[in-house]
Amino acid sequence: MHSAQSGMKSTDGLRVGVAGIGYWGSKHVRTMRSLDSVSQVVVIDPSEERVAKLRHSFPEVHGYPDLEAALPAIDALVVATPPTTHAPLACAAMEAGKHVLVEKPFATGVQDAHRMVGMSRERDVVLMVGHTFEYHSAVWALREMVARGELGDLYYLDTSRLNLGLYQHDVNVLFDLAPHDISILNYVLGSTPVSVECWGSRHAHRRLEDIAYLRVCYDEPHVEANVHVSWLDPCKVRRMTVVGSSKMVVFDDLEGEERIRVHNKGVSQPDESADLTMPPMSYRYGEVVAPYLVVNEPLLVEDEHFVDCVLTGMSPLTDGANGLAVVEVLEAAQLSMKERREVFLEEVRRNLQNGFDRLPGKHALVGQEAV
Ligand SMILES: NC(=O)c1ccc[n+]([C@@H]2O[C@H](COP(=O)([O-])OP(=O)(O)OC[C@H]3O[C@@H](n4cnc5c(N)ncnc54)[C@H](O)[C@@H]3O)[C@@H](O)[C@H]2O)c1
Structure with a gap:
């Protein structure tokens, strides 16, 4: 053996x-x-x-x-x-x-x-x-920048994975595309979320959601990520933006040469105690750097x-634990989409311990009931 x-x-x-x-x-x-x-x-x-x-x-x-x-x-x-x-x-x-x-x-x-x-x-x-993205040199670079604190305090992350198709027949767009974004987020932040909210809808497919938006909340570091996935968009988009107090980074996987661009841009208030109803915010426009990335498949x-x-x-x-962590977020998102509320990951874990199987279609098709 x-x-x-x-x-x-x-x-x-x-x-x-x-x-x-x-x-x-x-x-x-x-x-x-x-x-x-x-x-x-x-x-x-x-x-x-x-x-x-x-x-x-x-x-x-x-x-x-x-x-x-x-x-x-x-x-x-x-x-x-x-x-x-x-x-x-x-x-x-x-x-x-x-x-x-x-x-x-x-x-x-x-x-x-x-x-x-x-x-x-x-x-x-x-x-x-x-x-696969955890083996992508651009994602390694993102993780290093975040770990080194190069971006300053993390304000938020935003990801878009859009295209026309490819429609799947046994899972909705959430289970098809969001695993990529959730695994990238978990890896880049070195953390797993505490809660998720998800909104999704069906259009061209009668039974499976073809667009979904997620708000994924992390505690450590304390930051939120917005994830947009779609099989029903005119444009192919594969982009992640990480916005910090010092710098902002864009990872565009469709850019052949410069997949990562670090923007030395930011916004600040000149004085913390200033009257917030009054201008000015001060904008900082600096250089844009595209760091060298190892070319790999x-x-x-x-x-x-x-x-x-x-x-x-x-x-x-x-490993399997990494896979499980992402599935927990997907299941929480599916429940959130159905019940239209924020779902804490603890709830998904508790439900499992209690043998409480409340999600629709878990053992068949992953989507909402047909209308
Ligand atoms: N990591 C990535 O970047 C990435 C990219 C694309 C797809 N995927 C994943 O890869 C998987 C396959 O996706 P795809 O787009 O290639 O699908 P596909 O529909 O093109 O191919 C699926 C194949 O599986 C075969 N199949 C079905 N049931 C089988 C069984 N019981 N035993 C053996 N073969 C069986 C089908 O005949 C078909 O040839 C999905 O889980 C998808 O999410 C991952």
Whole structure:
């Protein structure tokens, strides 16, 4: 049996299965194949057409229609299937002693997320979540700036992840896109939120929300973040703004060369005791700096890290607890959206302890009831 504590003993390299070879899973196949410590990649997908197409490009890759058939041929599994299948596939693989990397969203409810974390401990296997942005050099730079206090007191953070599509069929836009922003926020702030408010609505989709706005509140550091996610926007936007008392930073993932821009701008009152009804506020306009960032492919860094963790016994940067923390926020946001109120994360944890399963659609489709 493999031991996550001591690392895998295999000297022949790791045999990795990729479950789900759609848009994202096929990228995992490419990156896993490029790693020296991976001896073999196999794919698991019920779509014969997709398997045949992938094998056309990579003839040496074996295909299986389901996980059970592939288990004897793998040591580790990447789960890149639709979100509601993440927990059952991950648990079946861990039950069989396989190490697992699960795509975002880690799970579609905290109960499943807890079960996965518990099983990884019980079976002593590596469990990692594919929070790709935590392997992005721009996000590392943001975290360092915040940790060094370079921005001054943090005023607020704002994120937008918008586009026309891609509509998913088993989760709403909150569970599809917000995991990225919540994982970035948690990582950059080195913290997890205490409460969340969420407003979302359905437009082009009858059952699943296609736009959502979240207000995510952190205690330490004491700061709020606004998150806007949408499948129904004319413009593709992938932007995060961090505003502090000294500087402001914009991370625009669509900017090829200068993904991070640090604006030496700010606003202050000349005198704290001044009459606030009177001008002036004083505005500071300084230089804009685009720091050098290491050029990397976050997915490649992530997959390499997963393989290293399996082979060395190291704990992943984005481990099961990291995945669970984000799912807790998503579940709180889903409840907030339904009941139109602020939801504290404590409530989600308490509900779980009490076995109180109050959210709609947790084990089926994640969205509001159809109208
Ligand atoms: N980390 C990221 O940046 C990122 C980016 C895109 C997508 N994703 C995530 O990757 C996952 C897949 O997304 P996608 O856009 O590639 O979806 P997709 O619809 O393009 O592909 C899903 C594939 O899974 C297969 N599948 C369904 N059930 C299966 C099962 N039980 N076993 C094996 N295969 C099964 C389908 O046949 C399909 O080929 C989702 O969880 C998504 O949120 C992550």
